[in-house]
Amino acid sequence: MATFLFDKIIFGPIKSRRLGISLGVNLLPVDQKLCSFDCVYCECGWNPKQRKEKPVMPTAELVKEKLEMQLQKMVADNELPDVITFAGNGEPTLHPQFESVIKDTIALRDRYCPKAKVAVLSNSTRIEHDDVVEALKLVDDNIMKLDGGTEEIIRAIDQPVGKFDLSKTIKLLQRFNGEMILQTLFMRGVYNGTSVDNTTTEEVNAWIECVKQINPRQVMIYSLDRDTPADNLIKVQKEELETIASYARERVPDHILITVS
Numbered sequence: 001m002a003t004f005l006f007d008k009i010i011f012g013p014i015k016s017r018r019l020g021i022s023l024g025v026n027l028l029p030v031d032q033k034l035c036s037f038d039c040v041y042c043e044c045g046w047n048p049k050q051r052k053e054k055p056v057m058p059t060a061e062l063v064k065e066k067l068e069m070q071l072q073k074m075v076a077d078n079e080l081p082d083v084i085t086f087a088g089n090g091e092p093t094l095h096p097q098f099e100s101v102i103k104d105t106i107a108l109r110d111r112y113c114p115k116a117k118v119a120v121l122s123n124s125t126r127i128e129h130d131d132v133v134e135a136l137k138l139v140d141d142n143i144m145k146l147d148g149g150t151e152e153i154i155r156a157i158d159q160p161v162g163k164f165d166l167s168k169t170i171k172l173l174q175r176f177n178g179e180m181i182l183q184t185l186f187m188r189g190v191y192n193g194t195s196v197d198n199t200t201t202e203e204v205n206a207w208i209e210c211v212k213q214i215n216p217r218q219v220m221i222y223s224l225d226r227d228t229p230a231d232n233l234i235k236v237q238k239e240e241l242e243t244i245a246s247y248a249r250e251r252v253p254d255h256i257l258i259t260v261s
């Protein structure tokens with residue numbers, strides 16, 4: 001299906017279902033996806049099977065320059081963002097200067113739009129690195145992916161490129177001491193001739209047990225929104241997401257806010 005890549009470092013602002021008026025920052029190459037997962041639903045398509053060119057990521061200096069130019073324009077137009085969001089063509093924490101980029105961004109936010117939040121959408125695969133964790137602790141919303149409660153379903157949906165260990169991921173997510181948002185995409189369908197469904201009672205119960213262990217301040221649940229690289233995937237409708245959210249709210253501590261978008 002028609003997936004797409006962001007062709008710029010700074011994109012938007014766009015109206016985001018989950019985040020409001022969001023100015024996007026893409027730290028990944030503009031000509032190819034680069035991710036430690038290869039989710040069957042990824043709007044950027046698949047990772048290249050073979051990379052003809054070495055992926056080129058923008059330097060921290062270039063990101064700072066482009067972001068400052070865009071924020072200056074938005075100030076002049078009196079159209080400030082609600083949030084500056086790190087997303088784009090893959091996993092933002094793969095950028096080798098991620099921590100510097102986050103520090104620069106917070107300084108620019110403080111100067112040009114102090115009411116805006118800084119958010120990072122991450123797939124949680126890089127949090128064994130102290131510098132990544134320290135950077136993620138600096139932002140307002142570190143939104144970490146966990147698409148299921150069993151390794152089997154996460155492998156089926158997210159297709160980790162390298163090693164993946166669910167119990168280790170949970171332990172690493174506990175390093176945020178609850179100061180994080182968990183994001184979970186619910187979907188069902190058939191991929192490579194096998195049923196993939198993280199909405200069954202069994203899978204939802206396993207996921208709830210992980211949520212309890214991670215103890216985030218918020219959980220965002222949502223479903224497919226754009227074209228996906230795999231065919232035969234089915235969007236979970238809002239009513240069903242609300243049912244999953246209600247079921248989870250009864251089973252997790254009250255301080256964990258569960259939202260549907």
Ligand code: SF4
Pocket residue numbers: 035036037038039041042043044088089090091122123145158
């Ligand atoms: S983690 Fe995000 S960028 Fe990476 S494959 Fe999944 S949806 Fe795409």
